[in-house]
Amino acid sequence: MMLPVSHVVMARTVWSLCMMHFILALGVNASDNSVNFKTRCLAFKPESYISNATLNRLEYVTAGTNLAFPDNDPSCGRASQVVNVDLCRIALSVPTSQRSGFNYELWLPETWNGRTLATGNGGLDGCFGTNNGHNGTSGAAFYQNEDVVIDFSWRALHTSVEIGKKLTPLMYDKKVGKSYYLGCSLGGRQGIGNAEKFPKDFDGIVAGAPAVDFNSLYSWRASFFPITGDTASPGFISPDTWKTTIHNEVLKQCDYIDGVEDGIIEDPILCHVDTERLLCGYSNSSSTDCLSAAQVKIVKAVYDDYLWPNGTLLYPRVNPGGELLAATGLYSGNPYAPSADWFKYAILGEPSWDPATYTQDDALLAIQKNPAGIASWPSSLAAFQEQGGKLLSYHGQQDQQISSLNSVRFWKRLADEVDYDLEKMDAFYRLFRIPGMNHCAGGPGAWTVGQGGTTPAYGIPFDKDHNVLAAIVDWVEKGVAPDEIVGTKFVDDNVGAGIMYQHRHCRYPYRSTYSGIGDPLDISSWNCVNFGGY
Ligand SMILES: *[C@@H]1O[C@H](CO)[C@@H](O)[C@H](O)[C@H]1NC(C)=O
Ligand SMILES: *[C@@H]1O[C@H](CO)[C@@H](O)[C@H](O)[C@H]1NC(C)=O
Ligand SMILES: *[C@@H]1O[C@H](CO)[C@@H](O)[C@H](O)[C@H]1NC(C)=O
Numbered sequence: 001m002m003l004p005v006s007h008v009v010m011a012r013t014v015w016s017l018c019m020m021h022f023i024l025a026l027g028v029n030a031s032d033n034s035v036n037f038k039t040r041c042l043a044f045k046p047e048s049y050i051s052n053a054t055l056n057r058l059e060y061v062t063a064g065t066n067l068a069f070p071d072n073d074p075s076c077g078r079a080s081q082v083v084n085v086d087l088c089r090i091a092l093s094v095p096t097s098q099r100s101g102f103n104y105e106l107w108l109p110e111t112w113n114g115r116t117l118a119t120g121n122g123g124l125d126g127c128f129g130t131n132n133g134h135n136g137t138s139g140a141a142f143y144q145n146e147d148v149v150i151d152f153s154w155r156a157l158h159t160s161v162e163i164g165k166k167l168t169p170l171m172y173d174k175k176v177g178k179s180y181y182l183g184c185s186l187g188g189r190q191g192i193g194n195a196e197k198f199p200k201d202f203d204g205i206v207a208g209a210p211a212v213d214f215n216s217l218y219s220w221r222a223s224f225f226p227i228t229g230d231t232a233s234p235g236f237i238s239p240d241t242w243k244t245t246i247h248n249e250v251l252k253q254c255d256y257i258d259g260v261e262d263g264i265i266e267d268p269i270l271c272h273v274d275t276e277r278l279l280c281g282y283s284n285s286s287s288t289d290c291l292s293a294a295q296v297k298i299v300k301a302v303y304d305d306y307l308w309p310n311g312t313l314l315y316p317r318v319n320p321g322g323e324l325l326a327a328t329g330l331y332s333g334n335p336y337a338p339s340a341d342w343f344k345y346a347i348l349g350e351p352s353w354d355p356a357t358y359t360q361d362d363a364l365l366a367i368q369k370n371p372a373g374i375a376s377w378p379s380s381l382a383a384f385q386e387q388g389g390k391l392l393s394y395h396g397q398q399d400q401q402i403s404s405l406n407s408v409r410f411w412k413r414l415a416d417e418v419d420y421d422l423e424k425m426d427a428f429y430r431l432f433r434i435p436g437m438n439h440c441a442g443g444p445g446a447w448t449v450g451q452g453g454t455t456p457a458y459g460i461p462f463d464k465d466h467n468v469l470a471a472i473v474d475w476v477e478k479g480v481a482p483d484e485i486v487g488t489k490f491v492d493d494n495v496g497a498g499i500m501y502q503h504r505h506c507r508y509p510y511r512s513t514y515s516g517i518g519d520p521l522d523i524s525s526w527n528c529v530n531f532g533g534y
């Protein structure tokens, strides 16, 4: 568990409410307290409370410090981070078996609101939060070491939460209040996997674009390279063709379904791309902006649901619109590295495995093997729900890495257990679909919803209406559940350049619906409408 700077920003935001309590409760002079905190921090011996743990760092960090992370693998791509408040930084190495262990940072802000927040990783990463038991983005450490896979699947996160809850009260002489989790992608899976396996760890979980049904997600991702072929294969579709010819056709067929031509497909459920229309000469067209029959076959295979030979679903189809970024990702004619590593090191145990040879036999094996129970595909989260847990999920509708239709599939899987009782679902699990958002962030939509733990300034309040983290806190602590989340699009995605527009994001099964009147960039021109179907 690490309290990232974004959370610390939140601590500061909430502090204004809590400060009075804090000072009155402890009855101390604020500046004395500051000296006390630094002294307490530097005198702390966290390693003495945790079996066999090694202390790597203990430092008092002042607000504004650009903290370097030399212990993290360079592949993590985050060498440093500016810290926004004074805090006590603790870094530990914790063994989990004779042949495994994880690194972990615990950041204790000087002014504490009593909450804890754990964060997750992406891809196959061993980076921030904990390092998930290995270092960097490669899966090589999984090879012939099931313990490293166990750490990656759940043990590093769960153990770090236990350690965090043990150490934190020692620093403040105060009990831990509510416990939260915030993550996207693999991090979304970590949150849901944790709710399944350790329902008491968190009171509130924000799971963005969750990589649930993990093994089949990795199979689906592995399936694209054999479909597209490598960049030298005949009929290979260039990134440029995906981004122009194909993307334009997708928009032509689907952008206007919602009544607004804005480059955003509001609901991919309604968009079924007819790939035949890309064929040169279709409908006697003389356009040369078209594809050969072999290329159309590739595009169709890419856009279709991923099915087993008997016709049942292995993993849902891609998000239309996602081709803009998948062009240089999943459809780029290169093996998708995390899938290749997962099969090489965790499933097959063959470092020399060739991703071009991937077939559904590999997919079946992955499901059967399900290393360290990583699937994260529960049919019920009853235990989490019964202890009062709340799960807020969000998913970009043009996610180029994990289909948002899989989040709908997951919602239905849980809903099926309660006979599609919407009130029962709403009581503990809400899925917000974000049109025009890429994987976890970015895109033409109003995608800023506080997924980094904070909302940028410039008039966007840190509250349940605009920020997923604030929303989960209100839900857990006040019982006020978010019905809609207002997302913000900044001009050129530059916060300093001001707000371009805002949009109301709806929870499933509500659908963002244009009223038919008014400027589509005006938030009041859209409503969340429940069409009554799923
Ligand atoms: C708090 O402590 C500072 C420094 O020790 C001192 O200057 C100040 O007067 C104290 N304030 C109160 C309200 O006691
Ligand atoms: C701590 O280390 C000792 C000696 O290596 C070992 O016997 C013991 O099992 C370890 N305890 C834990 C909790 O890892
Ligand atoms: C990760 O790096 C640490 C040093 O920072 C090392 O102790 C540990 O063994 C590494 N983990 C793996 C799985 O290689």
Ligand SMILES: *[C@@H]1O[C@H](CO)[C@@H](O)[C@H](O)[C@H]1NC(C)=O
Residues within 6 Å of the ligand: 283, 284
């Ligand atoms: C295409 O052209 C042929 C020959 O002119 C004509 O018979 C046919 O109806 C046309 N098809 C369409 C879809 O317009």
Ligand SMILES: *[C@@H]1O[C@H](CO)[C@@H](O)[C@H](O)[C@H]1NC(C)=O
Residues within 6 Å of the ligand: 308, 309, 310, 311, 312, 364
């Ligand atoms: C279809 O095949 C998959 C993979 O072998 C299997 O898991 C599934 O149960 C089958 N479904 C039916 C309806 O036979």
